[in-house]
Amino acid sequence: LQQTLSRRSAMIPAGAFYHPQGQPPFAIAMTAPAASYSAAVPMQALPTAWYHATVPIMQGPPPMPRPFGVTVRSVWADNLGAVRLDMGYFAAHARCVAVKVHYPGVVVHGAGGQQDPGAEKRYAVVKANVDALKPLQVGLAVCTDDGRVAAWEFNLSDFDPAADPHAAQSLLHLQSRGLNCLEHRLRGIPMEELAMLLRFSGLLGNRPGVSWVTHTGAYHLAYLMKVINGGKPLAGDMDGFLGSVRRSLGEDVYDVATMAADCPDMPVGLEHIAGKLRLPPPLSTNPLAGAGSVLALEAFLKLKPQRFRDDVTRYRGVLQGLHTI
Template identity: 50%
Template structure:
């Protein structure tokens, strides 16, 4: 779930801050030109056990043409904190240690993926409902689950009708979205993305613990996602007129709410991709070469 300020008022944003070296910027590069996102509302395809095979086939078909991939993960809150220490005083390694502790110890609930192609425009949005979380046994933050429930997430339905994370892992690899050596270069889009990317790495490594340090995490992100990973929160931060929070930014820019599941993981992926396309071609003239880290600024 996105920890952006103004979007999730129930609990504070995750305490992760990381600055990449200025030369070379490992995650931010020029992306190929592409038309602006179309204006009609985007439908979300909700994926459960009963339609997993059909929707996985649909995702694999669309992935061949995708050049932009947005990801958003809903997860059961944050349970490891800095013990009252000011997050601004933490080092990059200390901040990463908190992210690692939370991601290693908690179980993702939903993964939203939205795709866009240079020649085809919008290709689709899929919301994978995961069944691995056990509310009575697994660590979680009750306020976070309550907040997600108010947005429409039914944890009981996930457990009864969802899919295993390892099934999603297989689909992502088979589609070619993960491990960029298998297909054309793609840009990955996220909003305030430290936790989203970290949970995605956990899923595609079949639940393995995250790397021990920031350098190892960098290597894992490059290995599975490639070198083009953009954080829309930082892009919007360079535009003084933009409000805070992904939903507020999307509304400010006039984007329609996604159809079906409009407040959950895939909808956030759609919004992140819509905002990215607008900022890239509307505000920055197609030239987005960021020099600040994907994971910087999550205080």
Template identity: 45%
Template sequence: MPEPDTFSLLSSPNIKQVQQNVEQTPLFDHRSYSGRKKTLPRCEIRSPASSMDGTVRSVWADNFKAESRLLHQIAPRARHVALNMQYPGCVFVHGNSRNHRDLTAEERYELIRANVALLMPLQVGIAVRTDDGRRFAWEFNLRGFDITSGKHARDPKSVAYLTGCGVDFSRLPRAGIDGYRLRWLLRDSGLIRARPSWATFAGAYHVAYFVTMMYGEKLPHSLNAFMEMVRQLIGRPLYDVKRLAREHDRSCVGALSNVVGKLTAVPPGEGISKSKPAGTGSIMALLAFETLKKKLGADMEKYRHELCGLQVV
């Protein structure tokens, strides 16, 4: 259980809980990253052809070590990385307004912080484009959330949607990956040190969950402090595809799949599975980002670190 003041924000008069009688539970096992270098066996990249063409690699506890070795080989060559987090919805609304457009950026952050503090992430999708043009994508399934436990907050509609998308809720608590192990992998692999350009779609919650996981601690109280943590973690090149798409074409709106279709970002003849939501989401965000980067050129630089759902709506 968390310390008494761990989620003090949840008692803020501005935040209202949609579901009642939900026990507050820690987001992660907050084991700190020691910074110690650990040598993994070197391996040549000899993956099946299907893994080299953008197919999502589903990662659980039983194949985590094998996929870790591959990521160690790929990460130092990363040029573009796209992030997608899946989580069981939201259970809080802001007392000032249910319409995000009516809230200030600080109020939107206050709401995000409350939801991220209480709801556990389910999956982390990472898509990587290397300097030689290859594409890899992983979907890391996290241990922690137990759908049979009344103590773990969730939005039933979101859970139903994710179940339909292929999230195996029954397998997560017994076969998922501990968050601290994934944190160590992403830091030690060289993915952060490679300083790639990062992309996400409607990224406020995706980035908030990622920051929490990578630091192993709750989010800071202020928006400015949060954005500073983002800059320290992944550097300046962070872009929200939803923001870029809207600047490119005002009609390029809606869900990520709609934006990708509007941009014709998926190469001809390539199908993208929808059965792995985090992994698929990261691939689509990566493809859309790369398409928009070509279209916008240097103009996209002005939209760095502008996250939809936070600074913009």
């Protein structure tokens, strides 16, 4: 019976409502995958009537607006396997995905003295840095079509501060916010494993109705493309890069910084934008990539209806750092 229930519960979406025979509907938290927002319930604690094979399953109503921040799950090599199930569920129901990447600074700078070097030269600087450096963290936040949000912070193991190029001040800043390079080396995930997880999760590809979001997106999307492609160099020119973004993420890619720049009262900086929009802070051990992805996601979901009446077509694919300064 226990094995049968386990197999059956694996097909139940998180937050589903059970209707035991002759009883009112009950919300169930014992779901597969068990995401960070729901607690597992021991099978012994479930009413016997819930095991009945003819019990119908109904989707619950969309959740109420979140009074507290989204919990960010920190992902290391030792819990990566459990995250695969979570991501598969959320990928299948995704409506919006946000990404933020932490990386060890900028070591290649553009030529000074030019007011605007142009998009192609800006891309050349981005490419030079991303090709030379190794990402430290990838934050992903996913909102489903019924309003659920899950967030993960993938801690990568490839970067070695003793051997790999980096900007010292940038690394010190990240360390002051809680990033531990030694822990990343010992417990982190190789970039190739994260690439495999993303490819098989179902998140990637040109999926109608799924939007991708970032903030000051040139570097974040460039590092994401590097991860997805197993560390290979970026495309040689900007058109090639944007083509790879469209193939991996689809057409609906948005930059919250570009959108906020068209709102006269909106400040600069993701955390300041979140404060202006009164977004609840993410529940995270440290304010790093995972928390940033949550803020980018929720800022987009709030700006889109409130400031743009759900019409953000003109911002599609316009990235700060490439198309705008």
